[in-house]
Amino acid sequence: MAMTDGPQVEEGNTSPAGSAGTPAAQSSVEKQDSPSVASSGRQEEPADGADRPQVAKVGASPRADDHDNPEDDTTERSVYDNPTLLYLLRHVRSRYRIDDLTNIGPSAFGENATVIGNINLGDGERRKDLFFDPVLDIAARCRTFVPPPYFANLQGRLRRNRIVGLAGPPRSGRMTAACVALSEHRSVDHVRRVSPPNEDVVPYLRRNPEALEKGHCYVIKTTREQMREFFRILEPTFESRDCSAILIRDLASQEEELHRAEFFHEPPAASLEIFRRHLELHLEGRCVADCGACDGGCHGTYISELLTEDVRRSIDLFRSPGECALYAERVARELPRGPAITSVLPSEARRRRERARRILVLAAENDQTYQNRPLQHRRALRIAYAVFAGHTMTSVSEGAGLLLGKLDRLFTEPVIGRPALLNDLPGLLGPDLSADWHERATEDTSSQVPTRVARLDAKLVTAILDVAWNDFDNTRPALIEWVDELASHPAPGFSACAAVAAAIFATHDFDHVYSQLIQRWAHDRRMRVRRTAAAAMVSAANLDGAGELERGTNRPVRTDVTARVEELARSASPLERDTAALVWGMGFVSRHPSQVVRALTVVAANTTYRHSQNVSGAVDSLFGAIGDSWTIGMLAWWLDSDIPALRTQAGQAFLNWLDRLGPAALHDELRALLDGSTHVDHVAALWRTVLLNHRFSLPAWRHFADWLRSGLGEPNLRDPIRLLVRRLAADPAIRSRLDHLLSRATPAAASAA
Helix, strand or coil, rough: CCCHHHHCCCCCCHHHHHHHCCCHHHHHHHHHHHEEEEEEHCCCCCCCCCCCCCCCCCCCCCHHHHHHCCCHHHHHHHHCCCCCHHHCCCCCEEECCCCHCCCCCCCCCCCCCCCCCCCCCECCCCCCEEEEEEEECCCHHHHHHHCCHHHHHHHHHHHHHEEEEEEEEECHHHHHHHHHHHHHHHHHHHHEEEEEEEEEHHHHHHHHHHHHHCCEEEECCCHHHHHHHHHHHHHHHHCCCEEEEEEECCCCCCCCCCCCCEEEECCCCCCCHHHCCCCCCCCCCCCCCCCCCCCCCCCCHHHHCCCCCCHHHHHHCCCHHHHHHHHHHHHHHHHHHHHHHHHHCHHHHHHHHHHHHHHHHHCCCCCCCCHHHHHHHHHHHHHHHHHHCCCEEEHHHHHHHHHHHHHHHHCCCCCCCCCCCCCCCHHHHHHHHCCCHHHCCCCCCCCCCCCCCCCCCCCCHHHHHHHHHHHCCCCHHHHHHHHHHHHHHHCCCHHHHHHHHHHHHHHEEEEEHHHHHHHHHHCCCCCCHHHHHHHHHHHHHHHHHCCCCCCCHHHHHHHHHHHHHHHHHCCHHHHEEEEEEEECCCCCCCCCHHHHHHHHHHHHHCCCCCHHHHHHHHHHHHHHHHHHHHHHHHHHHCCCCHHHHHHHHHHHHHHHHHHHCCHHHHHHHHHHHHHHHHHHHHHHHHHHHHHHHCCHHHHHHHHHHHHHHHHHHHHHHHHHHHHHHHHCCCCHHHHHHHHHHHHHCCCHHHHHH
């Protein structure tokens, strides 16, 4: 066979093994012609798409489908389309730096080891020197700056000292305050910012004092450890160079230790003014109303129209000047008008949830404690603090202990417990929840009033429990068991706290919470537990239909509550029917009052004397919810029933309604008699029932005398009162008692009657 007909050898391959005339080469050619070997030996294309020289495969001729294989293209792209994998593939590995090798330090590798120096695992680049850069936006900072209360003292300290400290929380406007103070102390053009922040500046400035320009000011971000070295070592250096500096460091609370030359930065409570100044800065010289020939002065009118009362309330919720600047820039970019501004500014509900996340979502600690107990302890205490808002810290601590016990059960471990006399409560609660902790003990010096009470806004409680329920994994089983134990706890107030937690959790997962908690509570023999179930259902319905502008109501929850209450009302269990009556007694009414009337009638017809008070409470609640005329008609309908329990419940409910009427409400109810003779007939039937019943007669006659005195005092009510008295006087038993009552009345009242 001619050599030219054989396979071609790759150019530059001079290895003897690559000769085509040998049997080994023929064997290798046959193997590479097979599909499996050829596919595995294909040269991959570069990932970046660059053109590279194609290497001919030994024993194979190029084919058109080698360059258009969709499977190969997909395999190649799938590696680099994954951003996480792309990051891992391109991650810069640390390597040894020869410049960092020294002969300083003892050997850590044994007595017989030879160590040439310390190895520094850096990122491959030598550390750069510090930079002293001008603050480019200092003019804008000066225009939008609103001085905080301490600003005058800060300026006075700068005139006496070369170095002044400014501590405060991050993103609170510390940099702007420092830049403005230094610009007013020297000049705007002489203010410099030292970068990168938190570097070891002290040794560098000691070695290079000439890096400080004479007569300039510097803003340096540092740490607490470097603060004392600055004041102790660099004060003479700044004095010799005629320079000033403000040191900025992070500090969460003013209660922490401050240096004598250090101020705590607290942002001014002027969010509206800061927002206005930033918005004016962004809109200056712009036409915002399509005026045509406009010099840009129309932005003042736009800002005045924009800042309505609702917008002002939203702006007052901004937490920092930086947030004011951020939203002012967004408004200037989008130029919203009318209701569109609500989509630009953050809502109050979203702010509360962000604050709740700051309270609960803590940074994990790198400690060796079992299951990271300190972090779990703080979260459990803060959740208990929210649930037990309004209760003493003793209840909060006990509730946190119960929650930790339920969390321990998730690990199938015995209760771990928590340390005592180790952590202070303000530190465990954090700055958001313990902001006024030290002032509470002096608010009330009475020994009868507890001074340590969990104080938290109800809306923030809702947000914290929302985060606890939705933002943590595998926490719901423990929370369900914890709330269940709170409902059965004998301590006062624990069951009410269980209702609060169950209601908030039910707004997110109603079916789950109802099946796990509320349904069992509704069937409990203890009145306290059934009342907890009723309170949870009513609270969930009210949270669902709160109607706040910033809260999207989830109407299906309220609909589910209505359906569940009607199921309880028609249940064969008297305990569940009593729970339904408790729900209505707490003020819950569905959209259709006729459904409530029918369901309540079923409950009242099957109730016992022991639970009759709850039915009366439900009827009393209906008087204010669906109207007195409607409720009076329902009670009159009950009187016409053949069921004795319904007639008894009608009289009891009517008397309870009379007991709660004050003078103003009594006058309104008397005016309802003007609606017509039908309403008068219904009221007369109810009066007849309570006046003749030996259980109600004594208080009923007292209330009836008040009706007569109030009604006969107004000329327009005399005719309905006379008609009511005639209806009652038709009964001989009432006529004799009515004669005795009128004989003891004043002559004017008796003659009118």
